[in-house]
Amino acid sequence: xxxxxxxxxxxxxxxxxxxxxxxxxxxxxxxxxxxxxxxxxxxxxxxxxxxxxxxxxxxxxxxxxxxxxxxxxxxxxxxxxxxxxxxxxxxxxxxxxxxxxxxxxxxxxxxxxxxxxxxxxxxxxxxxxxxxxxxxxxxxxxxxxxxxxxxxxxxxxxxxxxxxxxxxxxxxxxxxxxxxxxxxxxxxxxxxxx
Amino acid sequence: xxxxxxxxxxxxxxxxxxxxxxxxxxxxxxxxxxxxxxxxxxxxxxxxxxxxxxxxxxxxxxxxxxxxxxxxxxxxxxxxxxxxxxxxxxxxxxxxxxxxxxxxxxxxxxxxxxxxxxxxxxxxxxxxxxxxxxxxxxxxxxxxxxxxxxxxxxxxxxxxxxxxxxxxxxxxxxxxxxxxxxxxxxxxxxxxxx
DNA sequence: AGATTAGCGGAGGCACCCCTCCGTTTCAAC
DNA sequence: GTTGAAACGGAGGGGTGCCTCCGCTAATCT
Numbered sequence: 001x002x003x004x005x006x007x008x009x010x011x012x013x014x015x016x017x018x019x020x021x022x023x024x025x026x027x028x029x030x031x032x033x034x035x036x037x038x039x040x041x042x043x044x045x046x047x048x049x050x051x052x053x054x055x056x057x058x059x060x061x062x063x064x065x066x067x068x069x070x071x072x073x074x075x076x077x078x079x080x081x082x083x084x085x086x087x088x089x090x091x092x093x094x095x096x097x098x099x100x101x102x103x104x105x106x107x108x109x110x111x112x113x114x115x116x117x118x119x120x121x122x123x124x125x126x127x128x129x130x131x132x133x134x135x136x137x138x139x140x141x142x143x144x145x146x147x148x149x150x151x152x153x154x155x156x157x158x159x160x161x162x163x164x165x166x167x168x169x170x171x172x173x174x175x176x177x178x179x180x181x182x183x184x185x186x187x188x189x190x191x192x193x194x
Numbered sequence: 195x196x197x198x199x200x201x202x203x204x205x206x207x208x209x210x211x212x213x214x215x216x217x218x219x220x221x222x223x224x225x226x227x228x229x230x231x232x233x234x235x236x237x238x239x240x241x242x243x244x245x246x247x248x249x250x251x252x253x254x255x256x257x258x259x260x261x262x263x264x265x266x267x268x269x270x271x272x273x274x275x276x277x278x279x280x281x282x283x284x285x286x287x288x289x290x291x292x293x294x295x296x297x298x299x300x301x302x303x304x305x306x307x308x309x310x311x312x313x314x315x316x317x318x319x320x321x322x323x324x325x326x327x328x329x330x331x332x333x334x335x336x337x338x339x340x341x342x343x344x345x346x347x348x349x350x351x352x353x354x355x356x357x358x359x360x361x362x363x364x365x366x367x368x369x370x371x372x373x374x375x376x377x378x379x380x381x382x383x384x385x386x387x388x
Numbered sequence: 389a390g391a392t393t394a395g396c397g398g399a400g401g402c403a404c405c406c407c408t409c410c411g412t413t414t415c416a417a418c
Numbered sequence: 419g420t421t422g423a424a425a426c427g428g429a430g431g432g433g434t435g436c437c438t439c440c441g442c443t444a445a446t447c448t
Contacts, residue, residue, distance in 0.1 A: 240405080240407090251407080
């Protein structure tokens with residue numbers, strides 16, 4: 001577990017209130033926010049989030065003084081999950097491991113938009129730590145695949161994640177088109193090694 | 195010039211008012227809308243667009259009864275330009291022509307977001323005609339490159355444009371990163387031919 | 389069970405946006 | 419230059435979202 005990942009998970013642990021009703025509301029808010037950010041991106045309405053959570057707007061603001069706080073927390077949660085997935089995949093063969101992780105990255109429909117918005121948006125300590133943590137999670141997989149000669153050596157984890165998140169953020173009316181397009185781009189990622 | 199392109203350019207010609215002041219305002223609104231949509235996507239504020247154009251909100255609504263009208267017109271303009279570029283490139287060698295056109299597609303910073311939003315959003319006759327027109331413009335370039343054995347045969351113009359627009363829609367803090375990432379993906383587009 | 393106090397929720401003030409309507413201005417035809 | 423008509427623009431009503439504040443509720447502690 002990288003040090004950044006520790007920072008991220010500690011950041012998460014420190015938030016949850018102790019009183020049972022407060023903790024319940026906190027969880028409901030996070031779930032609602034996750035949904036809302038997935039649907040409308042980082043601009044989702046806070047009042048709508050409170051409504052979805054079945055909670056007064058005041059409660060939302062008590063837990064998350066600003067939109068950024070809330071967004072950071074949701075984002076950190078997702079990144080944390082992704083880091084765990086990367087660890088699980090460490091045993092697979094190099095290309096499979098990398099590919100599987102990227103697949104998970106894409107499948108994170110819930111936060112896809114949030115992750116993209118966060119890659120784009122302004123910086124903050126939490127965002128930086130999260131991004132670093134996500135890179136730390138993916139980088140070993142990438143490097144292993146590169147050492148195995150299955151991935152071109154001139155690509156960085158930063159490049160790779162932006163590539164994949166861009167492709168996965170477009171709408172694909174046709175069934176299976178997203179996977180097809182992604183596969184084409186990943187051929188490029190492997191190209192130099194074939 | 196494809197029949198869709200004719201539909202698109204006729205749609206455009208029919209709008210501009212005859213009276214000189216009205217025509218001036220129409221142009222100013224279009225330019226302002228182009229800017230605003232580029233900055234904020236299809237959700238840009240109409241009042242802000244009128245303000246940028248130095249025109250009352252009433253004038254905006256007289257020219258474009260709904261947001262969709264305005265958006266369609268801006269979009270049709272851009273698509274029209276892209277079609278012309280494709281024709282100009284017809285003389286270049288196959289891969290260069292395709293690559294150059296895609297480059298232009300990316301460089302269309304002005305409407306990048308609008309084009310993406312339009313690819314994603316709901317359908318309308320105008321959008322369908324525009325998309326068709328854009329595909330008609332790119333398809334010959336793609337097919338020529340495929341016949342020349344420089345591009346994998348199993349990719350469609352639809353795939354290719356979604357791939358490129360996804361990649362170009364992400365934020366790249368690092369100078370030149372967008373081009374690097376795009377080049378990697380385009381290696382995948384050529385992969386099967388190498 | 390009662391007292392304490394953390395936590396709740398929503399009313400309300402502010403800002404922004406949408407869109408309509410109509411009194412005023414400007415064009416262009418004669 | 420006059421005049422009719424086309425075009426202008428912005429005030430204003432309705433809606434939604436942001437955020438604060440404070441009287442009320444209910445969890446926790448003893």
